Amino acid sequence: xxxxxxxxxxxxxxxxxxxxxxxxxxxxxxxxxxxxxxxxCASAKIAHMESMRNAISGPDLEIVLPFFGVPAERVDWYLxxxxxxxxxxxxxGNRAIPEWFSLYIGLEWGxxxxxxxxxxxxxxxxxxxxxxxxxxxxxxxxxxxRLQQQAEARLRRRDALNRANAPLSMHAIIDESALRRVxxxxxxxxxxxxxxxxxxxDPRVTVQVMTFEGGPHRxxxxxxxxxxxxxxxxxxxxxxxNQSGGACLEEVVEVERFRQVFEELTMKALSIEDSEGxxxxxxxxxR
Numbered sequence: 001x002x003x004x005x006x007x008x009x010x011x012x013x014x015x016x017x018x019x020x021x022x023x024x025x026x027x028x029x030x031x032x033x034x035x036x037x038x039x040x041c042a043s044a045k046i047a048h049m050e051s052m053r054n055a056i057s058g059p060d061l062e063i064v065l066p067f068f069g070v071p072a073e074r075v076d077w078y079l080x081x082x083x084x085x086x087x088x089x090x091x092x093g094n095r096a097i098p099e100w101f102s103l104y105i106g107l108e109w110g111x112x113x114x115x116x117x118x119x120x121x122x123x124x125x126x127x128x129x130x131x132x133x134x135x136x137x138x139x140x141x142x143x144x145x146r147l148q149q150q151a152e153a154r155l156r157r158r159d160a161l162n163r164a165n166a167p168l169s170m171h172a173i174i175d176e177s178a179l180r181r182v183x184x185x186x187x188x189x190x191x192x193x194x195x196x197x198x199x200x201x202d203p204r205v206t207v208q209v210m211t212f213e214g215g216p217h218r219x220x221x222x223x224x225x226x227x228x229x230x231x232x233x234x235x236x237x238x239x240x241x242n243q244s245g246g247a248c249l250e251e252v253v254e255v256e257r258f259r260q261v262f263e264e265l266t267m268k269a270l271s272i273e274d275s276e277g278x279x280x281x282x283x284x285x286x287r
Contacts, residue, residue, distance in 0.1 A: 008109065008110040008163065008165070008166065009089060009106050009107070009109040009110025010084055010085055010086070010087040010088065010089050010092075010106065011089060011103065011105075011106025011107055011109070011110060012106070012107060012109075012110030012111075012229060013081055013082075013084035013085035013087075013110075014052050014055055014085040015052055015107070016081060016085075016231060016234070017055070017056060017078070017081050017082060017085050018049060018050050018051065018052045019234070020078065020081075021046075021049050021050050021056060021064070022050040024064075024065075024068040024069075024070065025046075025050075025068060027068070028067075028068045028069055030067075030068070032046040032047055032050070035064060035067070038063065038064065038067050039060055039063060039064065055082070055085050055086055056082065057082070058079055058082050058083075061075075061078055061079060061082055062075070062079070065078055089105070089106050089109060090156065091105040091106055091109070091153070092106070094153060095146075095149065096146065096149035096150045096152065096153040097150075097153050098245070100245035100246055101245075101246060103246075103248060104225075104239050104246055104248065105157065107227055107237055107239070107248070108125075108157065108160065108168075108225075108227065109157070109160050110229065111160075111168060111227040111228060111229055112166060112168065112169070112228055112229055112230045113168070113169045113170070113171070113227075113228045114168065114169075114170045114171070114225055114226065114227050114228075115170075115171045115173075115225070115226040115228075115259075115262045116170065116171070116172045116173070116223075116224075116225045116226070117173050117175075117219050117223055117224055117225075117261075117262060117265055118172065118173070118174050118175060118178055118223050119175045119177065119178060119219070119220075119222065119223045120175075120177075120178055120181075120223065121135055121178050121183070122174060122178060122179070122192055122196065123170070123172045123174070124154050124157060125157050125158050125160070125161065125170060126158075126170075126172060126195065126196060126199055126205070126207075127154060127155075127192065128188070128191050128192050128195050129151055129155060130184060130187075130188045130191060130192075131183055131184060131188055131189075131191070131192040132150075132151045132154045132155065133147060133148075133151045133184075134183045134184030134188055135183055136150045136151060136154075161202075161204050161205070166230065167204055168204070169204050169205070169206075170204065170205050170206070171205075171206040171208075171266075172205070172206070172207050172208070173208045173209075173210055173219075173262070173265050173266065173269050174196075174207070174208070174209055174210065175209075175210045175219070176209060176210060176211045176212050177212075179193065179209065179279075179282060180282075186286055189286055190283065190286040190287065193279055193282045193283050193286065194283055196279050197276065197279050197280060197283065200272070200275070200276040200279065206272060207272070207275055207276070207279070208266065208269040208270060208271070208272060208275045209269060209270045209274075209275040209278045209279065210265065210268065210269040210270075211269075211270060211278065214268045214269060214270075215268070217264065217265060217268050218261045218264060218265075219261065219264075219265045222240060222242075223240070223241070224238055224239065224240050224258055224261075225238070225239040225240075226238050226255070226258055226259060226262055227239065235250070235252045235255050235256075236255050236259075237249065237250055237255070238250075238254060238255050238258045
């Protein structure tokens with residue numbers, strides 16, 4: 001069984017460490033300036049540690065943890081977390097992955113569960129190679145070699161579903177428009193829908209379809225991903241994307257708002273059984 005206190009992804013390790021530094025500092029009644037004085041550095045350095053912009057080093061940890069009043073027997077866990085946090089994931093520095101998207105991939109790789117609402121496309125993790133290539137080909141500035149690299153990176157994300165320890169589970173709600181819009185050609189769409197049907201039988205994946213008959217709903221404001229993690233008191237992350245890039249939202253109020261929206265979408269979408277039937281109907285239409 002996966003140790004709930006050990007992150008799978010270096011990105012998640014950095015996130016947890018940043019959260020812990022802030023939590024411990026506030027619990028000790030200290031300001032960022034107090035910690036900066038203890039480390040003999042600028043306050044900005046502490047702010048960057050707590051925002052994940054910069055990682056905290058092992059030597060700095062060994063200074064601040066006693067300053068925060070952390071028991072000696074707990075120090076090793078933080079040092080191990082720092083070791084995990086400084087590792088590199090396969091996505092770090094990968095030229096096929098935009099820098100703004102690298103943070104999301106690292107979080108996705110270490111998440112325990114993802115709830116995803118998609119208006120425009122089939123979720124990336126569930127895409128076939130041909131569908132992914134057709135989606136990516138919309139970027140007319142990318143070379144054929146780069147498009148192939150990007151497709152490979154997208155397919156590799158699916159490996160999170162096959163982790164030996166604590167595989168990722170996914171609940172995807174897909175708008176009917178994303179399933180009817182032809183990406184590539186009819187054969188590409190047929191193969192993609194057939195793959196979704198196969199995922200319906202996968203215990204790690206839940207697929208629901210939001211049909212046009214579902215009427216208006218708050219999901220019409222845009223797609224989003226809600227990521228949860230194994231660590232207690234981790235409220236999760238919401239990822240949203242637009243034309244200029246992506247953003248991760250972590251404020252508890254924001255995350256809970258999106259969690260509520262997803263629950264509403266779950267109720268408005270077709271049931272799991274009816275969603276599979278709908279997908280099988282699309283397969284028949286495309287043949």
